[in-house]
Amino acid sequence: MRALFVRELRLASRVGGGALTGLLFYLAVVTVIPFGVGPDLKLLARIGPAVLWIGALLAGLLGLERLFQQDREDGSLALLLTGHHPLALVVMVKCLAHWVATGLPLIVAAPVFGLFMNMSAEGIGAVVLTLLAGTPAITFIGAVGAAVTVTLARGGLLIAILILPLIIPVLIFGVTAAYGAVEDPAPFLPPFLILCAITLFFAALGPLAAAFAIGQSAE
Amino acid sequence: MNDLTAKRASLWDLANPTRFLAIANPVIPWLAAITIVALLVALWMCFSAPEDYQQGATVLIMFIHVPAAWLAMMCYSIMSASALGTLVWRHPLADVSLRAAAPIGAAFTFLALVTGSLWGKPMWGTWWVWDARLTSVLVLFIIYMGLIALSKAIEEPAIAARSLAIVTLVGFVNIPIIKFSVDWWNTLHQPASVSRLGRPAMDTAFLYPLLMMALAYTLLFVTLHLMNMRNEILRRRVRSMRMMAARENEAA
Amino acid sequence: MKLIVENLAIDRGERRIFSGVNLAIAAGQALVVTGANGAGKSTLLKAIAGFLRPAEGRIALEGAGEAELREHCHYLAHDNALKPSLSVGENLLFWQSYLGAGPYVETALQRIGLAHTIDLPAGFLSAGQKRRIAIARLLVSDRAVWLVDEPTAALDAASEKMFARLAMEHVAGGGILIAATHQELGLKDAIHLDMGAYTGGVSRTAEMQ
Numbered sequence: 001m002r003a004l005f006v007r008e009l010r011l012a013s014r015v016g017g018g019a020l021t022g023l024l025f026y027l028a029v030v031t032v033i034p035f036g037v038g039p040d041l042k043l044l045a046r047i048g049p050a051v052l053w054i055g056a057l058l059a060g061l062l063g064l065e066r067l068f069q070q071d072r073e074d075g076s077l078a079l080l081l082t083g084h085h086p087l088a089l090v091v092m093v094k095c096l097a098h099w100v101a102t103g104l105p106l107i108v109a110a111p112v113f114g115l116f117m118n119m120s121a122e123g124i125g126a127v128v129l130t131l132l133a134g135t136p137a138i139t140f141i142g143a144v145g146a147a148v149t150v151t152l153a154r155g156g157l158l159i160a161i162l163i164l165p166l167i168i169p170v171l172i173f174g175v176t177a178a179y180g181a182v183e184d185p186a187p188f189l190p191p192f193l194i195l196c197a198i199t200l201f202f203a204a205l206g207p208l209a210a211a212f213a214i215g216q217s218a219e
Numbered sequence: 220m221n222d223l224t225a226k227r228a229s230l231w232d233l234a235n236p237t238r239f240l241a242i243a244n245p246v247i248p249w250l251a252a253i254t255i256v257a258l259l260v261a262l263w264m265c266f267s268a269p270e271d272y273q274q275g276a277t278v279l280i281m282f283i284h285v286p287a288a289w290l291a292m293m294c295y296s297i298m299s300a301s302a303l304g305t306l307v308w309r310h311p312l313a314d315v316s317l318r319a320a321a322p323i324g325a326a327f328t329f330l331a332l333v334t335g336s337l338w339g340k341p342m343w344g345t346w347w348v349w350d351a352r353l354t355s356v357l358v359l360f361i362i363y364m365g366l367i368a369l370s371k372a373i374e375e376p377a378i379a380a381r382s383l384a385i386v387t388l389v390g391f392v393n394i395p396i397i398k399f400s401v402d403w404w405n406t407l408h409q410p411a412s413v414s415r416l417g418r419p420a421m422d423t424a425f426l427y428p429l430l431m432m433a434l435a436y437t438l439l440f441v442t443l444h445l446m447n448m449r450n451e452i453l454r455r456r457v458r459s460m461r462m463m464a465a466r467e468n469e470a471a
Numbered sequence: 472m473k474l475i476v477e478n479l480a481i482d483r484g485e486r487r488i489f490s491g492v493n494l495a496i497a498a499g500q501a502l503v504v505t506g507a508n509g510a511g512k513s514t515l516l517k518a519i520a521g522f523l524r525p526a527e528g529r530i531a532l533e534g535a536g537e538a539e540l541r542e543h544c545h546y547l548a549h550d551n552a553l554k555p556s557l558s559v560g561e562n563l564l565f566w567q568s569y570l571g572a573g574p575y576v577e578t579a580l581q582r583i584g585l586a587h588t589i590d591l592p593a594g595f596l597s598a599g600q601k602r603r604i605a606i607a608r609l610l611v612s613d614r615a616v617w618l619v620d621e622p623t624a625a626l627d628a629a630s631e632k633m634f635a636r637l638a639m640e641h642v643a644g645g646g647i648l649i650a651a652t653h654q655e656l657g658l659k660d661a662i663h664l665d666m667g668a669y670t671g672g673v674s675r676t677a678e679m680q
Contacts, residue, residue: 003568007557014556075550082352082520082541083569144389147344152372162365165358166393169400176407186407194403198396209389212306216381377484393669 001085001093011070019181020065022102023109030113033141033206043117049178053128053134055113056106059173061163064100064142065149065156067094068214072150077214091143097208099139101157107131109213120211124187126181134174137199140206141166147213169198189190236452237311243445250442257435264428275343280429284334286436287327288352291359294324294440298366299391302384312448314380315455317387318370319447323440325363333357353406355398362390376455472498472535474519474647478677481511481518482616483541490527499591501638501648501658504668509651512651515666516618520546521567535615545570545612547619551605554559555594559585559604562593563611570612579610583633605608606634608640616647623654632657 012019033051034044044051071077080090107128126180145163149155173195180188265282298320304313334355336346347353369386373379473495480490489511496502504512517523519530521541532540553562563576578661580586584604588596593604602625609617614618623631635657642648642658650656 003565007565010557010561013378049540052582075548075552078548078591079546079552081522082544082546084542138406148386151378158368158372161368165365165397166390169357169396169662172404174401178370205389205392209385213382213385217378375484
């Protein structure tokens with residue numbers, strides 16, 4: 001399993017791996033917002049956590065297609081089925097590696113984008129923390145979408161449509177907790193804990209459902 | 220299990236669908252007739268209901284709107300049950316039922332959204348509010364559209380069936396979470412700024428027409444579902460025949 | 472160790488690909504599966520590898536311990552399952568650690584005559600070389616049942632002979648080989664199975680002595 005994890009990371013970091021694409025997309029989304037709403041620093045600071053979250057969400061959705069598609073195209077997916085480990089565990093490891101390769105860079109970059117949005121240090125810290133807790137959920141539940149669309153040549157958009165409604169809770173509690181840390185009356189801990197609970201729940205549900213879908217569609 | 224595999228062994232998996240058609244074909248005209256009568260009765264009851272002292276004539280929208288929202292949810296439950304049927308028992312009709320129900324559910328959800336919006340204009344002074352219920356229904360609508368898009372995207376019927384079933388079930392598990400989070404989100408952002416109907420209990424003058432309308436809607440759903448299932452089965456037969464024809468030509 | 476296939480039937484979608492396939496292949500035997508396009512050669516291999524659920528019948532590996540059949544199978548499909556951005560060595564090392572231990576990667580590469588490519592990205596190799604690397608994958612993990620689908624596609628005559636030699640060594644060492652192919656593989660004493668006989672609902676038995 002460690003070999004699989006290392007392989008996934010290597011693949012993501014080599015040429016054509018796509019880890020950088022997601023990051024650049026994130027940058028593009030965050031940069032576009034001020035052009036849309038105007039350079040009002042107060043307003044940007046107020047919507048900053050939401051913008052960082054929505055950008056991370058969209059960038060996270062963007063890369064999901066790669067989760068199984070390439071392994072299927074070159075025949076690796078079938079061989080992964082003949083391993084000694086339960087398929088759900090294999091999917092879990094692939095999800096974790098995918099998150100480390102594509103999700104973690106977004107979170108590392110988020111503070112810089114937070115400065116663009118004129119956010120306070122406290123607010124940036126809160127966004128980073130909530131992204132850390134929440135973005136794995138996108139990968140885990142996204143694995144289901146990636147698994148059922150793996151037979152399609154261009155499944156990327158379809159994954160986004162299928163997954164978007166399911167990750168609305170992640171967005172709600174992520175942004176709520178981020179605001180809770182900076183705005184006084186709003187609480188931080190309850191939404192943050194719910195966010196963690198959602199991530200853990202998706203960590204159990206996603207790989208199981210995705211493994212089932214892959215096992216079914218193996219040809 | 221052996222019975223099941225024996226049935227699956229038949230050439231086009233027609234054993235069950237054929238029996239279904241044999242039952243559905245004579246039932247559908249009767250069901251359609253009953254549905255029309257029920258709809259007419261329900262409409263008559265609605266229009267003869269008294270005007271609401273607060274809302275005036277706009278209360279009529281409720282009779283269209285509320286049953287549509289109910290049906291939207293019921294339809295998803297039926298689809299989830301069908302999804303279980305596909306995955307656990309691999310029943311060929313379960314997939315037909317799931318596929319046939321999706322557009323109908325989407326239509327009821329759309330109806331609920333549009334009528335909700337029309338109702339909102341006189342009630343709240345705006346076409347749309349991010350009220351918890353409207354928002355949940357909107358999310359449900361997106362889920363329906365995603366499922367329909369998925370069902371159209373995958374060519375191979377067996378794979379499409381299982382993929383649809385898995386996504387339907389995962390969506391079903393998520394609906395309570397989505398509902399809960401939208402409620403939370405709504406109470407956080409709009410503390411009681413939107414006034415719902417402030418009545419503790421509904422007057423029977425409104426309740427009976429509403430229930431009658433709900434019954435008519437349910438009949439309408441069953442009729443449409445059966446008709447769409449019949450179409451789906453016929454569509455599959457055409458597909459099988461075309462594939463057979465393609466192979467025969469190659470052999471010749 | 473013995474691979475048993477009993478009265479096997481496979482459906483793809485609504486179509487029955489084949490039915491009534493019976494096989495019994497003991498350790499040290501090779502089976503060559505032939506038949507026209509669409510006769511179900513690849514489907515049979517996939518079924519044995521455990522990717523497809525039989526509509527009827529069963530597949531079992533007797534005398535091979537607890538593990539499931541798929542964990543004893545080496546599956547070589549049309550695709551080579553090589554990542555172009557990883558080096559040949561990285562590709563093979565990954566599959567070795569994922570599929571199970573076996574001889575050194577360097578040894579395997581020497582046996583297929585591509586030892587010099589170990590540090591090259593797999594994307595730089597020619598189609599024939601990639602196929603040989605995929606064959607080397609069979610060598611780096613010790614698995615008893617080789618399921619190979621058109622193994623010599625894209626290979627030149629010398630490489631075909633090399634594959635035949637490696638396959639015979641595997642079989643002589645007590646392994647099982649099942650090859651689906653249009654081409655003559657040059658496997659001595661191999662059993663032949665014509666899938667054409669099992670499609671269209673006709674059922675026959677190909678029992679081995």
